[in-house]
Amino acid sequence: QVQLQESGPGLVKPSETLSLTCTVSGGSVSSGNYYWSWIRQPPGEGLEWIGYIFYSGSTNYNPSLKSRVTISVDTSKNQFSLRLSSVTAADTALYYCARFPRGKYTFDSWGQGTLVTVSS
Amino acid sequence: QSALTQPASVSGSPGQSITISCTGTSSDVGGYNYVSWYQQHPGKAPKLMIYEVSNRPSGVSNRFSGSKSGNTASLTISGLQAEDEADYYCSSYTSSSNPYVFGTGTKVTVL
Numbered sequence: 279q280v281q282l283q284e285s286g287p288g289l290v291k292p293s294e295t296l297s298l299t300c301t302v303s304g305g306s307v308s309s310g311n312y313y314w315s316w317i318r319q320p321p322g323e324g325l326e327w328i329g330y331i332f333y334s335g336s337t338n339y340n341p342s343l344k345s346r347v348t349i350s351v352d353t354s355k356n357q358f359s360l361r362l363s364s365v366t367a368a369d370t371a372l373y374y375c376a377r378f379p380r381g382k383y384t385f386d387s388w389g390q391g392t393l394v395t396v397s398s
Numbered sequence: 399q400s401a402l403t404q405p406a407s408v409s410g411s412p413g414q415s416i417t418i419s420c421t422g423t424s425s426d427v428g429g430y431n432y433v434s435w436y437q438q439h440p441g442k443a444p445k446l447m448i449y450e451v452s453n454r455p456s457g458v459s460n461r462f463s464g465s466k467s468g469n470t471a472s473l474t475i476s477g478l479q480a481e482d483e484a485d486y487y488c489s490s491y492t493s494s495s496n497p498y499v500f501g502t503g504t505k506v507t508v509l
Contacts, residue, residue, distance in 0.1 A: 324401060325436075325444070325487055325500040341495045374443060383432035383491040383498070384449040391443050 280305035282375050282389035290369075290396050296362040300375030300389060307356050308333045313378040314358045315385060316349060318371040326371075330378055331358055365396045402427065402488055402501035409507040415476040418504045420488035421469060426499060428469035432491035435464055435473045439484045447486075448473060475506070483508045 286298035300314070307314055315330035329339035331349045339347050343362070351358040362369060372393050376385040403421040410416040420427065420435075427433055433451045436444035446455050448464035451471060461476045471490070475482055488501035 324503045325489075327496070327498040327500065338497065340498075382449060383430075384434040384446060384489070385436075385444070386446050386449070386455065388443040388445070 280377060280387050282377065282387060284373060284375050284389045284392040286392060286394070288393055288395060290365055290394060291398050292366055292396055293364055296360070296365050296369060296394055296396075298360045298373055298375075298392065298394070299357050300359070302356050302358075302377075305377070306353075307351055307358055308353045311380055313380065314349075314351065315376045315378045316360045317374045317376055317385070317388075319374070319391070320368075320371045323371075328360065328362075328373075367396050370394065370396045400499075402490060402499055404486075404488060404501040404504045406502075407505045407507065409509055410475075410478045411509045412478055412480065414478050415474060416478060416506065418473045418475075418486055418488075418506070420471040420473070420490075420501050422471075422490055422492075422499075423469055425494055426469075426490040426492040427466065427471050427488075429493060430491050431466070433464065433466060433471040434489045435462075436487045436489070437482075437484050438487065444487065478508055480508050482506060 281303045283301045290296045313330040316328040331337045346363045348361040372391040374391045375389045377387040431451045435448040438444045451466045452464040463474045486504045
């Protein structure tokens with residue numbers, strides 16, 4: 279059974295870049311059957327899709343974040359990563375990584391989430 | 399792309415059935431059979447309960463069922479149990495520039 283685990287700094291200063299990594303076990307990011315996604319949830323609020331990446335490196339981002347987001351994949355480490363630049367307090371959230379089966383438009387496995395706070 | 403609309407809260411007694419609605423537009427819920435439902439207990443990651451409107455992943459209780467009519471999808475929980483108390487989110491593929499949208503979320507309370 280696939281497991282996903284987020285890692286990265288829990289505190290980021292305003293205007294800096296948020297960087298998170300998702301490590302996949304029990305499955306491969308090189309599988310052509312899945313996209314690998316990032317989703318966030320501000321405290322007490324709902325879910326927001328950030329974007330996803332395919333093992334080939336092709337990506338798709340939420341237009342509201344597109345100018346600040348980069349998602350990359352490292353098949354040798356079985357990881358994929360999120361970078362969000364020029365962060366503000368509005369980017370404070372629980373960040374989840376998740377698996378997205380091709381053609382099913384759903385997220386079938388999720389990491390536990392990691393809280394990132396933007397504060398000086 | 400606006401979030402899909404869900405009631406803020408729904409409640410029911412143990413053993414009862416409840417239904418949570420998820421209203422969108424013809425560009426999302428009404429246009430595609432790609433509606434999913436997620437259950438989220440406090441402090442936990444979301445768990446997929448329903449995909450493609452009415453399909454249950456392996457291991458999900460058959461007390462959970464999904465349906466759709468027009469631009470509104472619904473999640474029904476039958477035989478309500480204390481463990482069902484959680485937040486529930488719908489989601490849908492959309493034809494807009496943002497291809498994936500979530501609902502506003504519904505808090506289910508078991509009385």
